[in-house]
Amino acid sequence: xxxxxxxxxxxxxxxxxxxxxxxxxxxxxxxxxxxxxxxxxxxxxxxxxxxxxxxxxxxxxxxxxxxxxxxxxxxxxxxxxxxxxxxxxxxxxxxxxxxxxxxxxxxxxxxxxxxxxxxxxxxxxxxxxxxxxxxxxxxxxxxxxxxxxxxxxxxxxxxxxxxxxxxxxxxxxxxxxxxxxxxxxxxxxxxxxxxxxxxxxxxxxxxxxxxxxxxxxxxxxxxxxxxxxxxxxxx
Amino acid sequence: xxxxxxxxxxxxxxxxxxxxxxxxxxxxxxxxxxxxxxxxxxxxxxxxxxxxxxxxxxxxxxxxxxxxxxxxxxxxxxxxxxxxxxxxxxxxxxxxxxxxxxxxxxxxxxxxxxxxxxxxxxxxxxxxxxxxxxxxxxxxxxxxxxxxxxxxxxxxxxxxxxxxxxxxxxxxxxxxxxxxxxxxxxxxxxxxxxxxxxxxxxxxxxxxxxxxxxxxxxxxxxxxxxxxxxxxxxxxxxxxxxxxxxxxxxxxxxxxxxxxxxxxxxxxxxxxxxxxxxxxxxxxxxxxxxxxxxxxxxxxxxxxxxx
Numbered sequence: 001x002x003x004x005x006x007x008x009x010x011x012x013x014x015x016x017x018x019x020x021x022x023x024x025x026x027x028x029x030x031x032x033x034x035x036x037x038x039x040x041x042x043x044x045x046x047x048x049x050x051x052x053x054x055x056x057x058x059x060x061x062x063x064x065x066x067x068x069x070x071x072x073x074x075x076x077x078x079x080x081x082x083x084x085x086x087x088x089x090x091x092x093x094x095x096x097x098x099x100x101x102x103x104x105x106x107x108x109x110x111x112x113x114x115x116x117x118x119x120x121x122x123x124x125x126x127x128x129x130x131x132x133x134x135x136x137x138x139x140x141x142x143x144x145x146x147x148x149x150x151x152x153x154x155x156x157x158x159x160x161x162x163x164x165x166x167x168x169x170x171x172x173x174x175x176x177x178x179x180x181x182x183x184x185x186x187x188x189x190x191x192x193x194x195x196x197x198x199x200x201x202x203x204x205x206x207x208x209x210x211x212x213x214x215x216x217x218x219x220x221x222x223x224x225x226x227x228x229x230x231x232x233x234x235x
Numbered sequence: 236x237x238x239x240x241x242x243x244x245x246x247x248x249x250x251x252x253x254x255x256x257x258x259x260x261x262x263x264x265x266x267x268x269x270x271x272x273x274x275x276x277x278x279x280x281x282x283x284x285x286x287x288x289x290x291x292x293x294x295x296x297x298x299x300x301x302x303x304x305x306x307x308x309x310x311x312x313x314x315x316x317x318x319x320x321x322x323x324x325x326x327x328x329x330x331x332x333x334x335x336x337x338x339x340x341x342x343x344x345x346x347x348x349x350x351x352x353x354x355x356x357x358x359x360x361x362x363x364x365x366x367x368x369x370x371x372x373x374x375x376x377x378x379x380x381x382x383x384x385x386x387x388x389x390x391x392x393x394x395x396x397x398x399x400x401x402x403x404x405x406x407x408x409x410x411x412x413x414x415x416x417x418x419x420x421x422x423x424x425x426x427x428x429x430x431x432x433x434x435x436x437x438x439x440x441x442x443x444x445x446x447x448x449x450x451x452x453x454x455x456x457x458x459x460x461x462x463x464x465x466x467x468x469x470x471x472x473x474x475x476x477x478x479x480x481x482x483x484x485x486x487x488x489x490x491x492x493x494x495x496x497x498x499x500x501x502x503x504x505x506x507x508x509x510x511x512x513x514x515x516x517x518x519x520x521x522x523x524x525x526x527x528x529x530x531x532x533x534x535x536x537x538x539x540x541x542x
Contacts (some may be wrong), residue, residue, distance in 0.1 A: 050427060075429035083427060089420035103410070104429035151428065192350045226420070 003028045003187050004049070004061050004079075004155055011048040011055035017090070018044040019055075020211035026155060026189050031181050033198045034191040035221075036208035041058040042191035043084050045208070046159045049189075050081045053069075061155070071115050076104050080153035084160050086140040090133030094124055097132050097143055101150030110150070111204055117146040118174060145176070156180075158190040162197065170194065174201055195232040199223065207232070240382035242504045243497060248457060250496020253397035255450030256466075256473025257480065257488035258402065259443035265419040266439040266480045269318065269329045273336035277313075277444045278451030280340050282305035282461050283348050285452050289366035298366055300528025302452055309340075310444025311437045319433070319439070334499075345463055352462040367456040368394070368488045391453045399489045400447060415439055418470035419483075433471070468515065472496075479522045481535020491533060495522075 002025045009022040018041045026032045036042045048055040050072040059067040066074055080101075089097050098117065102110045118125035121142045127135060132143055141161055148156055158177070162170040178201045180186050192198040199205060199219040207215040207228065215228060222228050256274055263271045271277075281302040288298030315338060322329045354360035364371070369390030376383040406412040418425045418435045425432050454469055455461040476495050480487025495518050502509050502517040509517060525533060 052423075052426060070431075071426040072429040072431050075427070081427050085420060085422060087424040087427065089417050089424060090414055091420040096413060096416070100413055100425070100428050100430075103417075105412065148430065 008057035033202035054122035078149035078154035081157040088132040124228040237382040246497035246500030248391040252454040253472040253494025254489040257476035259447040260477040262443040272333040275466035276340035278447035282451035306448025307441040307445040311441035314440035332373035413422030481532030484534040487534025
């Protein structure tokens with residue numbers, strides 16, 4: 001059974017429909033990358049999956065239809081989203097940001113998890129009592145990812161993590177995501193404009209244009225297609 | 236010296252009431268970014284309810300609990316029924332709606348309890364004075380350096396500090412407090428970590444109104460009566476305290492509330508041409524000067540954020 005199945009997904013803002021007919025599948029343990037230009041509907045897809053906007057069609061997670069579920073029950077089901085532009089709580093310190101990430105949990109291992117992510121992101125540990133708003137862009141992105149992981153998700157949605165980051169930082173970030181996926185089997189659905197880096201770690205890739213999925217396949221298959229290579233990889 | 240201490244404690248107890256009103260304003264402002272113009276009238280409604288409970292023979296402890304519960308319900312209902320649907324369309328309209336709520340509640344108080352100062356044996360009150368939270372007989376005072384400080388004043392000051400401490404614990408040591416701070420900081424991300432932001436906002440408004448209710452009851456107790464105009468100036472002082480302390484700082488609201496209470500009492504007492512009529516102006520001159528130097532208030536955070 002697929003972890004996440006999205007079919008005939010339509011969504012938008014008010015009367016404006018952004019997504020026309022999106023379908024995609026994420027298998028357990030996979031890193032799936034969705035590529036698309038500005039305004040193609042990447043962020044809208046993410047927000048539709050997490051229940052942040054009204055949507056129609058089919059969104060099935062672990063066999064349960066979640067297309068009408070509220071954002072908090074979707075988080076409880078095991079989907080955590082790292083929103084575009086990081087979306088940390090700027091007035092809260094790093095530790096409180098992480099505690100907020102564990103909001104749906106009531107077990108005793110929250111502090112242990114926090115220490116674990118501090119090991120993965122040592123710079124967050126150094127700044128644990130600093131307000132999130134005072135962190136650099138890269139640190140905030142790491143905080144946003146760590147916060148999402150605090151809910152112990154089965155699927156991590158990452159909305160353009162490279163946005164506004166230096167290429168070196170982006171590489172570092174993607175390496176962490178790859179390692180998480182390899183070591184813990186965490187499934188990842190990541191949307192990006194920055195195709196080159198993202199395609200390296202993708203098990204499978206979807207291309208989205210004006211609200212529709214126009215191509216899909218492995219990274220190798222897609223980069224053999226001349227038109228796709230020109231449009232998304234720029235060579 | 237005696238007179239100074241007397242005035243200090245009078246000022247602090249009035250200031251405690253301003254602080255409680257200001258706390259409510261700050262909680263709502265932090266949660267939804269709105270200035271709740273009806274904060275004082277919500278408190279007044281609760282104060283009338285406590286009067287009514289007294290008429291029905293309930294002891295003040297129980298009456299206060301009923302008043303707090305009614306205050307909470309009024310605040311929560313206002314958020315759900317009025318603020319939430321309207322703020323989606325226009326945040327500015329919410330301000331106008333809270334003015335409407337202010338009018339409505341005052342009208343409602345008048346329709347139920349009339350425009351008399353209560354208790355009033357002329358309209359059938361059984362109580363001789365407003366139910367007081369603290370012992371308030373003529374002999375209920377303690378001598379401090381020769382000054383007679385009434386239990387009433389000490390009680391209101393203590394109550395203010397107690398509520399401030401409880402709020403501090405709620406905000407910083409509980410999961411719900413974390414959610415309140417998170418929703419204030421970034422509502423969108425709060426949803427993404429699984430917080431029910433609507434519930435958080437509803438409870439925030441309820442909590443703000445409940446704290447205001449305690450302030451209203453305490454103030455009616457200090458005054459010995461309740462009337463339709465009771466909370467007008469208290470609300471103005473309360474919003475002044477919130478502004479002075481910094482609209483996002485509960486601790487600042489309390490300190491500023493107490494300070495304003497002391498300033499107005501001292502100014503009215505010591506500077507003869509100011510008196511009761513001008514004391515409002517003195518408080519505002521002080522606030523104006525502070526805000527010119529520090530626009531975000533004494534303890535408010537100027538927004539600094541790296542991008």
